[in-house]
Every structure is written in C-alpha cells, then in structure tokens.
Amino acid sequence: MALWYDEVFDDSMRLGLKVERTLFMGHSEFQRVAVVETTLLGKALLLDDLWMTAEKDEKSYHEMIVHPAMTTAPKIERVLIIGGGDGGTAREVLRYADVEHVDLVEIDEMVVKACQEHLPEIGSAWDDERLNVVIGDGIEWAKRTDLEPYDVIIIDGSDPVGPAEGLFDRAFYEGCANLLSDDGVFVTQSESPLIFRDVHIDMVRVMKDVFDQVHPYYGSVMIYAGGPWSWTYASKGxxxxxxxxxRVGFIQEQTEIYNRDVHLGAFAVPNHIRREL
Amino acid sequence: MALWYDEVFDDSMRLGLKVERTLFMGHSEFQRVAVVETTLLGKALLLDDLWMTAEKDEKSYHEMIVHPAMTTAPKIERVLIIGGGDGGTAREVLRYADVEHVDLVEIDEMVVKACQEHLPEIGSAWDDERLNVVIGDGIEWAKRTDLEPYDVIIIDGSDPVGPAEGLFDRAFYEGCANLLSDDGVFVTQSESPLIFRDVHIDMVRVMKDVFDQVHPYYGSVMIYAGGPWSWTYASKGxxxxxxxxxRVGFIQEQTEIYNRDVHLGAFAVPNHIRREL
Incomplete structure (x- = not known):
C-alpha cells in the first residue's frame, strides 16, 4: 500500500509526496509538527500539515534566503534569525568565517528538537559555538531595546496564519529596523507572488514605508507548489x-543553486508584480 | 463530491487540481487528449494525463518560450513553431508586426481542434492571416531542404516520451540548424532541471555540438510541479x-511576466547545472 501526503491549497490545488514512513508526529502548544520520509525528496518537515522543507530540496530555499544578504551587507558579524527552527538558515549563515554571533529565535521548541533529532543533515551547524538558540517569541524579541544592533536579520517564518502571523505586520518590521545597524540588511521570506499574491504585495508595500531600499526577489522551491517563491531584501541604504x-567568490564554491548570476537574476520582478508596486 | 485530477511523477510526487467539469476527452492516434475546467487555474489541457497548460498559468510558459528569441533575433519575418497545438506560442509570436509568416507544425489534429473549440482564450490568434497551420510531423518537417530559412524556430513539444520523443535528438537539432538563417535563433523547451535533470543536461550538451551559442534559461510554471522549468536558446552567433x-520596449507593455530584467535574469544557471555543462 502506498501512503501519500497531500498539502492542499485553498481546496483547489494539492502537492503530494509519497511517504515511506513517519519519523515524528507531535502537537506543540503552537502547531502540529511532523517529520516524514518521502520517496522523492528524502526526509521532510511539515507544520500544521504544510510542507516546510525537505532534505533534497531545502537548498533552493535556504541558500536563497541567506546569501543575497550575506554577500552584500558590509559587515556580517552579528546575525539574527527569527524562525528557522530546522537549522538550515543558520547553517548557511555560519559558513562565513566573519560571522561572530548568531541569535536564532524560534518560538516552538518541538520544531527545534524534532529537527535536531530527525533532520540533522539540514541543521548541521547546531553545535557551532557562534550559534545562540533562543526558544522564544520573535515578535517580542524585535521589540527589545537592550540589544547591540545586528548586521543581518533574517525572518524565516511560516505562512501568516498561526504563530507566524505577527511576522507580517508593520510594527514587527519597525522593530526589526530598530535592531538593524545603519548598513545592515533585513531579509524575509515573502510568500508566493501568485497564490499568496495579495500577501506578497502587501508585505512589500508595508516594508517600503519602513525601509529605504526594498527589493522582492524570486526563485523556485519544489516543495512550495504554485510557481515561484519570493523573499524580500530591505535595508537603510x-x-x-x-x-x-x-564573499560571493567564497560562497559560490559551496552552494548548489546560488551564484552571482542567480543572485542578480533573482531580483527581476515579473511585470504583473512590478505594476502593483 | 469534489473531483480531483492528479498528475503523478515517477510514482512519488503528484500535482492535483480540483476539476469542476470535463469539457473534452478523446483518443487520437498519438495520445489521450483532455480539456477540463479547474477551480484554481481555469480551463486546462492534458495530454496522456499530464498537465500541459492552463488559462491562468499559461503566460508563465508561453511568454518565456517566445520573447527571449523574438527580442534578440535581428530578423523575425519567418517563424517556425513545432508543436504548440494550444496556440499560445503562436499568439505571442504574432504580437510582433514584423512577423510576416508563421508555420505551425503540430502532429496531432485533435489537440488543435480541441484547443480551438475549448481554449480560445489561449489560442487567440488562430485567424491571423500570417499563420499557416500544418497538421504533420515536425521531425519530418525539420528534414526538408526546400524551405526558405527561418529567422526564429521554436520547439514547443511535450516530454520526450510518445510523439515528442524525436524532438530531443541530435538529428532533429541538425535539421533545425539547417532550416535556421545564419542570424536566426532556435529555442526549445528543455524540461525540469531537477526532476528531468539528465534529460535537461543531455539536451544542452547535444545542442552544444550543433550550435555555436547554447544557453539554457529558467522560470517557474505553476502547472509543472518540481521547481523550475527550463528552455534553451541556441544560435549560430x-x-x-x-x-x-x-522590441523589448514594445512587448513588455503587453506581457504579464516577461520584461528586460526577467529576460536577463532567466539566463542565470544554477550551480549544480553549471558544474555539469
């Protein structure tokens, strides 16, 4: 008997992967957490029944959320990651020797523990001494005024329902801007520009009120059905x-997707989005 | 009761769309042909149970297979399309006033008739007097030596199984090169660089033996699951x-996706493919 798991979008589209076995299932106070082994893409994490990341696909997401910021920020000593409980974003950040300290603020301890146990290939840098994992609310963290500024801030959260909802509003971006150094870079995942088109456009517009430079960029992530995925890059200049x-010369020796051309090409904005912005 | 249709890839991944009703189902001598109305993406064409194109997604494919060639070929008077039985590629080609003659060679009359009747929004240029529709074998057409050279040749076929198989081999590319003017441009869809990685890489390599300039390029098509899609651009110089x-100034007023930045960005080759080429 073949078992399939389908993520259903808007009761009208679904992306299914055949599942060999379930490695973990739990309910935290925030969400349902599952790790399964898929036939095609290796082990995969689901949160609230949505595909989050998979071993053989994760670089298309993690390289793209990390390296455009890390290859352009003048300084990269202090980095903040909000979300990112699978550890993939931290792994890519920690490739750079210039990084001195990373705060990773993930709200759901069950996600971190499940990924540390079952997806160590994705989060292969948990033991790096520069990494400080905080189980806590990233929205509260962004309100703090007692922190040294960060050189790079990366928001690696899930969709704007459930625990990640507050990662998509103006007050949160303003808090992040306050925590960012004057020549720092802020990046957030910013949803599908097609199936979450309104969310995507709204995020970019609100960020334009908070930051001087705001640039959505695009790529393909197999596990996120619905065409392109997006991230948005913002800064004070x-x-x-x-x-x-x-930096790009160093990192593109190690990456599967990212290189200088992919970086520059990703910032091409399709006409239907450009007309809205 | 909700009806879903799932395209299954390699018995391990599936992309499903909810179907409101079936508009056409038939068996030609080449393949199964179906047009269905989906909830999310409007009317859609399936060949041999694979999603081919859908009303609300088709521009992400048709703009990208057509405009990189049409905005760079010095002359665009004579155009050959092999495949393209839904009419979307011809529609995009015929937007340019400089186009004088288009031969569209599609092997399966049932595809053309089903699309003309049920998908007129995609093939909105069937009545253009510059368009010559030939029901016939594109592989045989590419062997002809009695034709004036074409300025642009576009191969808009399905996957390399069934009737499209011969569109992926060296003899076919050599025939196309013979039909192409010295400053002409050849473009073919070239499959997913991830789930059809070997086919994609092999196509680019074989084309490099036949053409002087060979450049794969990438984009996202929602109905083709599995991350990015690819096309390959080739020429004699x-x-x-x-x-x-x-040309680009003119066309990007009319397009949903394509513009100068998207054109240039699409030619960024991900590292894992670059290392193979």
Whole structure:
C-alpha cells in the first residue's frame, strides 16, 4: 500500500509526496509538527500539515534566503534569525568565517528538537559555538531595546496564519529596523507572488514605508507548489546589487543553486508584480 | 463530491487540481487528449494525463518560450513553431508586426481542434492571416531542404516520451540548424532541471555540438510541479544578451511576466547545472 501526503491549497490545488514512513508526529502548544520520509525528496518537515522543507530540496530555499544578504551587507558579524527552527538558515549563515554571533529565535521548541533529532543533515551547524538558540517569541524579541544592533536579520517564518502571523505586520518590521545597524540588511521570506499574491504585495508595500531600499526577489522551491517563491531584501541604504566579490567568490564554491548570476537574476520582478508596486 | 485530477511523477510526487467539469476527452492516434475546467487555474489541457497548460498559468510558459528569441533575433519575418497545438506560442509570436509568416507544425489534429473549440482564450490568434497551420510531423518537417530559412524556430513539444520523443535528438537539432538563417535563433523547451535533470543536461550538451551559442534559461510554471522549468536558446552567433531595445520596449507593455530584467535574469544557471555543462 502506498501512503501519500497531500498539502492542499485553498481546496483547489494539492502537492503530494509519497511517504515511506513517519519519523515524528507531535502537537506543540503552537502547531502540529511532523517529520516524514518521502520517496522523492528524502526526509521532510511539515507544520500544521504544510510542507516546510525537505532534505533534497531545502537548498533552493535556504541558500536563497541567506546569501543575497550575506554577500552584500558590509559587515556580517552579528546575525539574527527569527524562525528557522530546522537549522538550515543558520547553517548557511555560519559558513562565513566573519560571522561572530548568531541569535536564532524560534518560538516552538518541538520544531527545534524534532529537527535536531530527525533532520540533522539540514541543521548541521547546531553545535557551532557562534550559534545562540533562543526558544522564544520573535515578535517580542524585535521589540527589545537592550540589544547591540545586528548586521543581518533574517525572518524565516511560516505562512501568516498561526504563530507566524505577527511576522507580517508593520510594527514587527519597525522593530526589526530598530535592531538593524545603519548598513545592515533585513531579509524575509515573502510568500508566493501568485497564490499568496495579495500577501506578497502587501508585505512589500508595508516594508517600503519602513525601509529605504526594498527589493522582492524570486526563485523556485519544489516543495512550495504554485510557481515561484519570493523573499524580500530591505535595508537603510545598502543595495542588493553591490555584491562583495570576495564573499560571493567564497560562497559560490559551496552552494548548489546560488551564484552571482542567480543572485542578480533573482531580483527581476515579473511585470504583473512590478505594476502593483 | 469534489473531483480531483492528479498528475503523478515517477510514482512519488503528484500535482492535483480540483476539476469542476470535463469539457473534452478523446483518443487520437498519438495520445489521450483532455480539456477540463479547474477551480484554481481555469480551463486546462492534458495530454496522456499530464498537465500541459492552463488559462491562468499559461503566460508563465508561453511568454518565456517566445520573447527571449523574438527580442534578440535581428530578423523575425519567418517563424517556425513545432508543436504548440494550444496556440499560445503562436499568439505571442504574432504580437510582433514584423512577423510576416508563421508555420505551425503540430502532429496531432485533435489537440488543435480541441484547443480551438475549448481554449480560445489561449489560442487567440488562430485567424491571423500570417499563420499557416500544418497538421504533420515536425521531425519530418525539420528534414526538408526546400524551405526558405527561418529567422526564429521554436520547439514547443511535450516530454520526450510518445510523439515528442524525436524532438530531443541530435538529428532533429541538425535539421533545425539547417532550416535556421545564419542570424536566426532556435529555442526549445528543455524540461525540469531537477526532476528531468539528465534529460535537461543531455539536451544542452547535444545542442552544444550543433550550435555555436547554447544557453539554457529558467522560470517557474505553476502547472509543472518540481521547481523550475527550463528552455534553451541556441544560435549560430546571436547572443541572448543583446536585446533589441525597440522590441523589448514594445512587448513588455503587453506581457504579464516577461520584461528586460526577467529576460536577463532567466539566463542565470544554477550551480549544480553549471558544474555539469
């Protein structure tokens, strides 16, 4: 008997992967958490029955949320990750020797523990001494005024329902802007520009009120059905086009997807979005 | 009762769309042909149970297979389309006033008739007097030596199984090169670089033996699950980067996805493919 798990979008589209076995299922106070082994993409994490990440697909997401910021921010010593409980974003950040300290603020301890146990190939940098894992609310963290500024802030949350909802509003972006150094870079995942088109456009518009430079960028993630995925790059002045040669030269030796051309190409905005912004 | 249709890939992944009603189902001598109305993406064409195109998604494919060639080929008077039985590629080609003659060679008359009747929004240029529809074998057409050269040749076929199989081999590319003017441009869909990775890489390699310039390019098509989709641009010398200002300025007023930035960005090759080529 073949078992399939289908993520259903809007009761009208579904992406299914055949599942060999279930490795973990639990209910935290925030959401349902599951790790399954799929036939096609290896082990995969689901939150509230939505595909989050999978071993053989995760680099298409984690490289793209991390490296455009890390190759353009003048300084990358202090990094904040909100969300990112699978550890993939931290792993990519920690590839850079110039990184001195990473705060990873994830609200759901069950996600971190399940991923540490069952998805160590994704979160392969949990033991890095520069990484400080905080189980706590990223929205509250962004309100703090007692922290040294961060050089890079990365919001690696889930969709704007459930615990991640507050990661999509103006007050949160303002808090992040306060925590960001003057030449820092802020990046957030910003949903599908097609099946979450309104959310995507709204996020970019609100960010434009808070930051001087705001640039959505696009890529393909197999496990997120519905065409392209997006992230949005924002700063108080730093441009995503001014890539630091030494950094990109170093990192593109290690990446599966990301390189200088992919970086620059990702910032091309399709006409139907450009007309809205 | 909700009816869903799922395209299954390699018995391990499936993309399903909810179907409101079936508009056409038939068996031609080549394949099964169906047109259904989906809840999310409007009317859609399936061939041999694979999603081919859908009303609300088709521009992400048709704009990208057509405009990189049409905005860079010095002349665009004579165009050949092989496949393209839904009419979407011809519609995009015929937007340009400089186009004088288009031969569209589609092997399966049932596809053309079903699309003309049920998907007229996609094939909205069937009545254009510059369009010559030939029901016949594109592989045989590419062997002809009695034709004037074409300025642009576009291969808009299905996957390399069934009737489209011969559109993926060296002899076919050599025939197309013979039919192409010296400053002409050849483009073919070239499959998913992830789930049909071997086919994609093999196509690009074989084309490099036949053409001087060969450049794969990438985009996202919602109805083709599995991450990015690809097309490959080839020529006897024309570069995809030398975009003709007047043409791109004209066409990007009409497109949903395509513009100069999207054109240039699409040619960024991900690292895992670049290392193979």
């Amino acid at each position: 730093v441009s995503p086009k001014e890539i630091i040669d030494e | 024309v570069s995809p980067k030398e975009i003709i200002d007047e």
